[in-house]
Amino acid sequence: MICKLHKLAQRLKSSLWMLVVPPTVWALHFLFSYVYTAVRCAKSGSVEAIVDIRTGITVATVVALLLVAASGYVAWTQSRIDGDLRPYQDSTDEDRLHFLAAATLLLAGLSFVAILFTAIPAFIFEDCI
Amino acid sequence: MTDHNPDQFSVFKPISRSLLRLIFGPVLALLYGCTGIQSTFSAFGVEAESTRSLTWVMTAAATVITIGVLWLAWYAARTPASQLDYKGGMRVIFWFGALGPTLLLSVLLVFSLSKMRTLPTGTDDLKIAVTGEQFWWRARYLPVGGQSVETANEIRIPVGRTVAFALTSPDVIHSFWIPGLAGKVDMIPGRTNDLVVRATQAGVYRGVCAEFCGLSHAHMAFDVVAMEPAAFEQWLTNMAHPATGGDSPGRKLFESYGCSGCHTIRGHIEGATIGPDLTHFGSRLSVGAGTLPMTLDAISRFIRNPASVKPGVMMPDFREISDKDVAVISNYLVELR
């Protein structure tokens, strides 16, 4: 099973679209957190809302982190496909792939941290004031 | 110093130390003198005090980081080529560029978010509704069980008690800011924003409009007086009373010049409430929303040509008014206590 997934991850070719997956996940998570909180706070009582907000943001955060981790994993497997070593600066298919994989992996790291940052406020505040 | 070898690393330290002293000496000296009536450094409220200590912590950290980064850049520029290989370079970027900032910022985020919580309020706390209007402040005190009191351009609060402000505006966006007491909160047409404060020290301070609101944005301030609770209660009781004093010639002139078309003096003249309530005008610390001192000359000047003091003010000018009349009206106003 894991082996199969690993193979699948290796087959997915890194591209510009793959590169923007982790930050896009961050953006969607951020947008969800903001919009959901704004609507819940505006449409229901300040204290009832916070329970929903915490649940919603916890679920969204777990999903977002899993997606980012998955794209980071795909990038990591691709950066280990045979080819030249760093710093990926030749005009070859491998180097281009390795470079995109490396950049995607770094972006996944940044997005992971940024998603965690976004989730923190939901657990510090206890109301909508 | 003439013969020092620039490549010799040990020379750098004493130079840098004296340099630091040279740069930061005057800065620190300035900061010691930063207290003022409208300064975040002369804090007299719970929030402002907490933010002041946050400011010092962050300033110290920022100073250390600035010096560290610039020193590292300087050191890197002086290092001969190939002292740092590819792996070493990646390590510099990862530790200093990525991981270090991430850890520092995580700590700062958790620490700072926890400082954002609003003070708890109870039902028997004093409420004050303040509206910002071009270019003055209408304040309505709503004491629990007491009668509501309207005044203008001056905020008085009791020390040690929680006070909740309800802030809004009928015209354009203003921002209510008493630097020594708490952070600013915008006053937005159609919305009411809350600000909960607690003063810790008695004294006379100043607040100001912080959101650009038109021609006289620069002249939209107010006096803030933090009083001991007993004195405050007495003041509020006095404010609730109508104006005293009987028939004065000033009162008639006030009416005949049409001033009551905008101003009310409770007990004397039930005028309109377009402009500031002047019931206890003479007890205030300044004229024209913190713009001029409370003197007869200043009042006369304001009446004659308010736009010369506050451009764009709504009050019309009375340039034709005689010296005698304006003196009489000023006298009348200053005696409203």
Added chain:
Amino acid sequence: MSVAANSQPDQDDPAVRAAQEERLRAVWSPPSGLFLRWTDTNNNVVGIWYTLTAFGMMLFAGVLALIMRTQLAVPENDLVSASTFNQLFTLHGSMMMFLFAVPMFEAVSVLILPQLLGARDLPFPRLSAFGYWSFLIGGVFVAGSIFFDAAPDGGWFMYPPLSTNSSTAGIGADIWMLGLSFIEVSSIAAAVELIVGVLKCRPPGMRLNLMPLYAWYILVVAVMILFAFPPLIAGDLLFEMERLLDWPFFDAKRGGDPLLWQHLFWIFGHPEVYIIFLPSIGIFAMVIPTFSQRHLLGYPWIVLAAVGTGFLSFGLWVHHMFATGMPNISLGFFSAASEAVAIPTAVQIFVFIATIWAGRVIWSTPMLYGAGSLAIFVIGGLTGVMVAVAPFDWQAHDTYFVVAHLHYVLIGGTLMPLFAGLYYYWPLVTAKKLSDRLGRIAFWMMFVGVNLGFFPMHISGLMGMPRRVYTYSEALGVGTLNLLSTLGAYLFAIGVAVVVVDLCLSPQRQHVPRNPWNAGTLEWLEFAQQENWGVRSVPLIESRYPLWDQPDFVRHVDEGRYFLPDAEEGYRELMITSVLDARPLQVARITGPSVIPMIAAITLGGVFIFTTFHLYWEALASGLTALAVILCWLWTGTGIIPEKAEKHAGLGIMLPLYASGPTSPGWWAMFITMTGDATAFAALIFGYFFFWTVHTDFPPDPLPGLTGPGWYWPMLALALILAGWVLTIAARETNARGKVWFARVALAVAAAANGAGGLAGLAGPWNSGLDPTRHVYPAIVWIMAIWIATHAMLGVIMQLFVLARSLAGRMTPVYDGDVRNITLYEHFLALSALITFLVIGFFPRLA
């Protein structure tokens, strides 16, 4: 691509080369003559106009700042009146942002991007020229208003109600909105140009991992423009509807909300800061390797930083609104993102430090500016982290602390790197170096001036001095600090004046050899005083620093041993390559000098300028002329059918001369433009749901004038527009299969369906009698219906245009780029119609 059968020209033969050069020179020769020279579209020329104009705007805005600093030198000064002061700071901020920083990035990119990519020009040269003329017209209109005492005076953020009320804001507000909207449109044009340039016009072999870092930054920034500017354009639209027609979008008394403007403005406004900061860092990323004489360490890290910053910068906007009374938990999200964005910024700084650490630093003048801006920017960045902390911001917001912070960031992060770039790239453009001595004198004046001018503002802000005050009381105790700030500002200004003197002395100086800094990147292939053609042949790239790493590279380029060494058919030609790996796909022919871009800019500018003065008939006439000019432009200048299917591109490969669909630059331009358009549409939808969120009764009770459009007309409109969409797709498919007449009929019917759909969309609110001046609900429903109707009408024009092209034989089953491009447009139209009509038709039943 296929391999050519016959042999290639003999590049060893000097006579062959001379003949090729002669042909290239003829094809790329610039227009001359007193008037005709202004019809040039070549990136070298337009780039220089653009850069000089933007530089001039900076000097003008700088003078405004000096007047302000003089006024504030002492307490209770009366050099200028409150009204003048308000105009000064509004125009200073607006000009520095909209007329200097953004256009300057576009200008520098137009000037050097083709060189960085070894390309002969940008893919749409006339679009660059159009962008320049729009910028010039809009810029002069906005900046000139101050001479008539009619400049905008509501702050560069133009908050309503202060700026929407006719009693508190005069015509200046309209000049700001309409003049700058026009410039925003030209910025989107630049974004289209630059994205397509970076993705499709790279030289063969320059895969994504070899792209110059400046190009990475440009790509990120251009994409950011697509998502940042449209919300502001949508906001401008709502704003002007309120000012001109009294539709109450921001009027709280009639259900509007001033905060909606703040959201739309800052969704633009914060990314904007990064839009002007990242390209300057991109200049750094070119300068630092040259003067460290080594490759940049950590290339993927820079890409991480650029892309990461680009994304995160869209999650910061509310930190300009921390004091507006939003729930603390919401502020927390934005505080978190504002902290997170510091991480990629730190990464960039340490990439540069690691590179100079590993290399041997040459202390040239550009490097000196680089070091100085690092020092300034670090301070600005750290105070940025401080203001991202909400409790601190509640104190610092709208005080001089923020003025200090933003000037440290923008001078350290944008202006000083631009000066570094000026000293670095001047030889590329003029073949002359600027004076090192004057450059260093200017640097030290500016460096000391910035710190003397802006450091004290941190303290005066925390001592209670608010921003945007034309005077201040002595009682605040900030007199000395302000005097220091004024002295610093003058010192800085003198430094800038020294640079200007240096520039003026430049024509008298000696020529320097090609590549005077011994740089490794492609742009230094260029001779200044060079031929207009850019590169002699489009090179094959195998390294990030080909001039350093590829042996005999320059000689091979100069001897025409790479691609497109000739212009045998007499056309200006570019290589189009694939996005990821820069494989050659097509030889694209681009158009040369033309007066059309200038006329299009003048007539389109007329629409905005006439509207400012309520001259609606004149505006309509100007708009129709603009439409005619643009159609003429498209008819004569795009999708030209080549005389043969493919040609030798050099190195033995044959490439097609025509492409349609996703391989062609035109398709990408449409896709990118429509992405921006969809973002503006999303901002309107955001507005609808924003009002629903802030009101307990939205939509309001169905009183007369407030009754929604129901579902019948919206659904009819939707059905018609979807029919137009399906028929356009059918036209594309049948045309490709050779059934040309079927395609023509489908296009005609599609145009009728789209037009009827647009009208049916308007019939909904019209028939239910929605009165847009009464309440914000009718206003927002109307604006959405109008948005779709306008887009449907544009769709009709496109469909009829393509029909005409087909009838005129300018579009055939093979050369079918036109119908493919408008089909893409129709996809976006169908999607936005679907959303609009579902929302206005059915959401009132759910809410």
